[in-house]
Amino acid sequence: MYTQALDSPGKDPVAATGEAAERFQARVDADEKIEPKDWMPEAYRQTLIRQISQHAHSEIVGMLPEGNWITRAPSLRRKAVLIAKVQDEGGHGMYLYSAAETLGVSRAQMVEQLLSGAAKYSSIFNYPTLTWADVGAIGWLVDGAAIMNQVPICRCSYGPYARAMVRICREESFHQRQGFEIMMTLARGGAAQKAMAQDALDRWWWPSVMMFGPSDADSKHTAQSMRWKIKRFSNDELRQKFIDVTVPQAHFLGLTLPDAHLRLDEVSGHYEIGPIDWSEFHAVLKGNGPCNRERLEARRAAHAAGEWVREAAAAHARKLEDRAATAQHQERGSP
């Protein structure tokens, strides 16, 4: 899943100048991939570190809302599929941390930034999963929005990020289909199940629409990121694409979107939505969403409770190394 926080308030990166910067931009313009050892402007490096690490953190925090239903999944098949999905998210976090590490930041530093609250992750995971239908809604809407965001990143100018994203997108589209299938089963089930599906759509629709970040007029980083081909489409273009794909899916499910203003513009062929409540978005981004505290606390608690385990693994590895060194020394010393 993707983070929209790239567009969170911050400094607009300053474009580098000079011959190296010009050569760099020419390579980007020619659609060449930039690799870890290549020269790159410092602002490009920092923008990528921030975006990739936020993306990785989103995957890790994203394990929590869905993980909340692993022990209560309503069938063994659903339980297995959900475990596999949450596991995939952990795997995505791992590739993304590795991709960010190629830019000169360590995983330990990135985790520290997440736990201290300095780094952002996608705000969508600060919403609670209150019923089983939320697991379906996350797959359908949140992963659906993530795919819109992430498919263009498969062509990102930075090679390691682009390559990680190819694999991630394949898995995300599988998750999206599974989520839709959960929603379809509920929508075709009994009245209580259908109500559960509608309630989940009511709660997840607007946060999903907001996942694309502020509208283009208010988005600070878009222009430079586009020149660097880190970003290929604007927030509003991606949001519109998501809405156009998702509204007919909701109709197919027989569910109602929670937007009285929603209408199809016959001329453009696009759906128009009502006004987005950005105060909600900013409140959650600032840390005041329904689960901001709980999500960060869960990550901190797991990290703190695991500290003695990580120390044990490191201590054991050192012992093995020492023993191997001693054995080698003795071997060399023997006649």
Add this chain to the structure above:
Amino acid sequence: MNADARADETQAHVRYVLRLADTSLILGQRLGEWIGHAPALEEDLGLANLALDLIGQARLLLSYAGELEGRGRDEDALAFLREAPQFLSVTLAEQPNGDFAHTITRQWLLDAWQLEMYQALAGCADPRLAAIAAKALKETRYHYRFSSGWLVRLGDGTPESRRRAQAAVDELWRFTHELFSPDETDERMRATGIAPDLAALEPSWSRRVDEDLRVATLTRPAAQPYAWHGKRGVHTEHLSHLLTEMQHLQRTYPGASW
């Protein structure tokens, strides 16, 4: 064989398969509680792998038990609509996760047991069970590498990890007696060439466990032969709580499809 004897034998067969199925299911359910909260990302992925394999084993075994029983119960009816006393998992499987040392120790003791069981069952007289066991054996070899590797890391790690690992071994050891104590169902299935001689599997399990404890610099606790009977449906207080959570949706919406 008359009809009554045949019915008795089928019932023993179903019970025997359910013991294996329920042990994997309950253990997989416990591991599922960890996902997202493990000590490191690698362990989140590793524990999720184990949970997935165990749930997969449970599904194959429950479906088979349902077919043998012939009352139309599928894997979900058996997993979600039985009460605690009808679950036949060994008592060790339902023990709470505790700290990482407890989870690893529980896993290691059961992995070493499942290795013996599946190895024996892979060549048993019931071809369906033999095929499931052969698949599960491959998975269990990996599980055992994971759990015994961690037991060694914790035991031979820091003073704190060693203390925690020894505490977990001391705490959980009492449930191992049940693993090798045959009852009438085991004996009956053994007579048909399906079940191995449980008591005869113990020495090999014991050797493996002793070797791991030695490498982990941990001490084997004295035998504590209290007769736990999870596999006969007499559980600790933990199981009904686990089931309340696991079965919540199926119980709330009877007959719904998910």
